[in-house]
Amino acid sequence: MLILFLLVSLVSSINATAMVSRSEYPLSQIPAHGPTTRITIGNKDLAPDGFNRSTTLVDGTFPGTLITAQKGDQFNIEVVNRLNDDSMFVLTSVHWHGIFQNRTNYADGVAFVTQCPITPNHSFLHSFSAQNQAGTYWYHSHYSVQYASIIRTLHCDGLRGPLVIYDPEDPLAYMYDVDDASTVITLADWYHTVSPDLIGTVPVAPSMLINGLGRYAGGPQSDLAVVNVTRGKRYRFRLVQMSCDSNVQFSIDGHNLTVIEADGQLTEPLVVDQLQIFAAQRYSVVLEANQPVDNYWIRALPSTANATYDGGLSTAILRYVGASEVDPTTVNTTAENPLVETNLHTLNSSGAAGTPGYGNADINLNFNASFNGSLFAINNVTFVNPTVPVLLQILSGAHDASELLPNGSVYILEANKVVELTVSIVSAPGGPHPMHLHGHAFDVVQSADSNTFNYVNPVRRDVVSAGIIGQQTVIRWTTDNSGPWILHCHIDWHLAGGFAVVMAESPADTSAHVDPVPSGWDRLCPLYNQDPDPTVARITDTSYA
Helix, strand or coil, rough: HHHHHHHHHHHHHHHHHHHHHHCCCCCCCCCCCCEEEEEEEEEEHHHHHCCCCCEEECEEEEECEEEEEECCCCCEEEEEEECCCCCCCECCEEEEEECCCCCCCCHHHCCCEECEEECCCCCEEEEEEECCCCCEEEEHHHHCEEEEEEEEEEEHHHHHEEEEEEEEECHHHHHHECCCCCHEEEEEECCCCHHHHHCCCCCCEEEEEEECCCCCCCCCCCCCCHECCCCCCCEEEEEEEEECCHHHHHHHCCCCCEEEECCCEEEEECCCCCCECCCCCCCEEEEEECCCCCCCEEEEEECCCCCHHHHHHEEEEEEECCCCCCCCCCCCCCCCEEEEEEHHEEECCCCCCCCCCCCCEEEEEEEEEEECCCCEEEEECCCCCCCHHHHHHHHHHCCHHHCCCCEEEEEEEECEEEEEEEEEEEECCCCCEEECCCCCCCEECCCCCCCCCCCCCCCCCCCCEEECCCEEEEEEEEECCEEEEEEECCCCCHHHCCEEEEEEHHHHHHHHHHHCCHHHHHHHHHHHHHCCCCHHHHHHCCCCC
């Protein structure tokens, strides 16, 4: 343990000396952390779209520092809490989105499900192996507080960043020439109000940031992100949709994009000219820089009402080497070949798990999502944070649904069974709803906008749209990862309203499956119980709008 601590400290000090503002670097030189590192969560005033506000950031940047690894690497990431601005939440946790955390459920980073939050001036070392995973992932806060059944997260105050695991033997590497920090493109809606003050409202983000920069209506002509390319080369752009709410329509003027990855899973190459990307989804697309040397608009139109590109909103610049440093003059055109999820197929797919046919899995579940005017519910139960993390309850001997809190929101699943889950949007507004399951990727056997089922070669991913009222999605996975895994809508304001359940896989096996639990994890709850979040006292509105 001492050697590991010294290694983390050494690498972290190297990273710290190299860390400066993103704006001081060309994109090809963006600093990145390796898999053994330290990230510091703190507060800082920032104006990524020209509007200055206090934020919650990783290492003082937005988006947070890129974390990179090679397939098979061990991760040792120390998360340090230096939050001190109590206009926002001062407790934190960090979830490594898309990482299965097999045998390390305690490192999943979901406050009140897999751990207690990290208190100010303390840290937690996340040690985990991504095993056979490679692809595009991200990390973000998964801490929420609760007051009178209202939950709020601090993801929307800025704690979000990309994570990439490179595969030296990528079977699709022949399709691209460049895949590095300069080809990671983050998309994020941005709010001008701190999260606690958005309670009781229907939040609308004033801007959509691309690689941490953007503009808002009526604001200054602040800098836009520039992605540089050389004519004749092929680029693997890793698109990371880190928004709290908005889905986006992503395109690059004058260029087709070939999809080769969805949420960490390679796909059969599919040429499109526009992608609808829901919150928390990721895609890798190959762009061939085969157009005349010039500047081209990168577009990420959010799903908010009256969204526009006027004045450079929701845009960045694709700049060919040799082009003038001016704004593009390219024109937006109607997509002729947009991405349709049912056209996506996982590379070398063996088909969906289990016996083909709707309802033919070992475990068949139906979740109906509803809204009562104040809160969301799944099967008529609104998720509320338990006072003791679900994992700690399980490790303390609670193994039956009747024993586990929150009551009615924990579903017990037997080990090594194929689960087929239907998520139906009965009366839940604000869709399409992106559903994310922790601990797994799943096969999408029915997409929300389709009436057909595909058990032969469906796309596999970890975030899927369940659609809007009257629609449903059907997914399958195998329960081969004992522990409690949250399933939730990844629109933060809907998770805030209770749109979640916990899937507890084989609780009787969990103690052995996650052994040993690190001593640092054991200390989190006593520290939290001594130092609860003072922000909760400011929250008095008890309705979700």
